[in-house]
Amino acid sequence: MSGATLAKSTMTFGARFGVAAVALLVLGPLINTNFGVGNSLTFLSLPEIWDTAPAAVLVSLIYVVLLVTSFLLFVILVTASLIIRHSETSEESPTKDAASTIR
Numbered sequence: 001m002s003g004a005t006l007a008k009s010t011m012t013f014g015a016r017f018g019v020a021a022v023a024l025l026v027l028g029p030l031i032n033t034n035f036g037v038g039n040s041l042t043f044l045s046l047p048e049i050w051d052t053a054p055a056a057v058l059v060s061l062i063y064v065v066l067l068v069t070s071f072l073l074f075v076i077l078v079t080a081s082l083i084i085r086h087s088e089t090s091e092e093s094p095t096k097d098a099a100s101t102i103r
Contacts (some may be wrong), residue, residue, distance in 0.1 A: 005046065007084040014077030020071035021070040 007023040032038050037049055050057050 002083055003088045007081045007088070010077050010084065014074050014081060017070045017077060018074035021067060021074055024063070024070060028067065031063050032060055036063060041081035077101045 001093070035056065037053070037056050
């Protein structure tokens with residue numbers, strides 16, 4: 001696989017994780033209010049919530065894990081893609097620069 005193809009596929013996967021992170025961020029209040037803990041963290045401590053609604057705590061926990069994971073994968077993959085593209089251009093540029101400095 002060439003470097004350009006690898007950079008393009010890495011950027012595509014990174015963009016998909018970025019879209020997933022934004023979708024989770026936008027839908028977060030809806031998910032937490034209807035299925036998760038919601039705003040009950042301000043009134044009760046976590047053990048009290050776990051005793052009354054363990055499924056809601058798990059939904060909120062899964063939401064946070066998915067949000068953080070998708071954001072981190074977005075950042076890592078986009079950065080890797082940019083590094084691959086930069087290394088390709090820096091490998092090509094010394095031959096062009098060397099030819100122009102010799103003349």
